[in-house]
Amino acid sequence: MSKSAIDTNDAAAIQAAQDSVAVCDRSFCGIIRVSDDDRIRFLHNQTTNDFQSLKPGQGCDTVMVTSTARTIDLATAYILEDAVLLLVSPNRREFLMQWLDKYIFFADKVQLADVTNETATFNLIGSESDTILEKLGAEAIIGQPYGTHQLFDGGVRVAVGSGLALPGYTLILPASLKATVWEKIVEAGAQEMSDRAFDVLRILQGRPAPEHELTDDYNPLEAGLWHTISFNKGCYIGQETIARLNTYKGVKQHLWGIRLNAPAEIESAIAVGDEKVGKLTSYTETADGYFGLGYIRTKAGGVGLKVKVGETEGEIIEIPFVSHEYPE
Known part of the structure; x- marks a missing residue:
């Protein structure tokens, strides 16, 4: 398929x-x-x-x-x-x-x-x-x-x-x-x-995957994986950077779901007007239409934001697997 x-x-x-x-x-x-x-x-x-x-x-x-x-x-x-x-x-x-x-x-x-x-x-x-x-x-x-x-x-x-x-x-x-x-x-x-259906569900749910949302371009806070992070456990590989991003509210982009009105290509730029604000990292077609995951600059906005993904119109929606702040 x-x-x-x-x-x-x-x-x-x-x-x-x-x-x-x-x-x-x-x-x-x-x-x-x-x-x-x-x-x-x-x-x-x-x-x-x-x-x-x-x-x-x-x-x-x-x-x-x-x-x-x-x-x-x-x-x-x-x-x-x-x-x-x-x-x-x-x-x-x-x-x-x-x-x-x-x-x-x-x-x-x-x-x-x-x-x-x-x-x-x-x-x-x-x-x-x-x-x-x-x-x-x-x-x-x-x-x-x-x-x-x-x-x-x-x-x-x-x-x-x-x-x-x-x-x-x-x-x-x-x-x-x-x-x-x-x-x-x-x-x-x-x-x-x-496996194909699981991957469609993964994208709908917003679970980040290697070579798509988990790469050298992104950190776990941007990927919405706050629930996997201990901020008081002491030293570990990458700990200083993660602690600094959290302390100084330095997360510059977040992973979101994008409801699309037509097919789109992975790696396509996401734009608001003429300004590039992110990149599409996963894409699938579902029984209900077209859907993708992408990173969006924090300052651009979140849920409800209207975007263009390549030449395709889209709207930012929440995805259940991720969070954008430390869970209480």
Whole structure:
């Protein structure tokens, strides 16, 4: 499917995620296992969130950034008794293995392993996800805080959070169980969702992705990832830049959704009148029309702002995954 068309199966899956429940096979996403005695301190020092406050069975979203606070990837971390599992973007897994390894010094007790090929990862998305868990015998996790996870019979780890700003769960399981568990989930009533449909939903939800919204051009505050950042945890890579941007209200642009009245090209300039105010970073067609994500200069405005994206008219709207200030 091209970005300019959406088929009926994908449309049905997106609708199910918004109204009932869909399941998407995300096994191509990366899973990095971080183990040994210094794993928590190490991840605390390499990423934006506060790992030292987390206990086994808990989890969080966190961002890997460069020394100048440019975004590398948005990851979800799950704290186990003897390791941490990092769920990372598929096109960042090899880079992150090398990047993290670079910061392991001689005395550090940290082991990295790419366990992607040994595991399968599913996202359950939608308000009726709980009914699927009940049928899987995993109802004990229902109602727990975001990132909470538990290992159930058969080796299926279920974590709270769909990967989007919709209710749901992430399942991580041995690759050998993939076909069996998938079949159980579909038989229990979940609509199958393709990777294409997930990407459409990602854009509608406003989840930033590497090579689109997460690049050397943007920092996590601009990307709307305030919920992944601890401002009082102390030093980590990129911390000084992020602290300064927050203290001095220095965020010069924000990620927004853009409802478009015609197709548009990624990388197109976003303008108000004759003035360029931003750039389109993702684009899709949906059953309801055309939609994109883009960075808009803070001073230009926000929700309701009328813009031109290339030659296309558009309007700025809110997207549920991001926030533009620190959550209270």
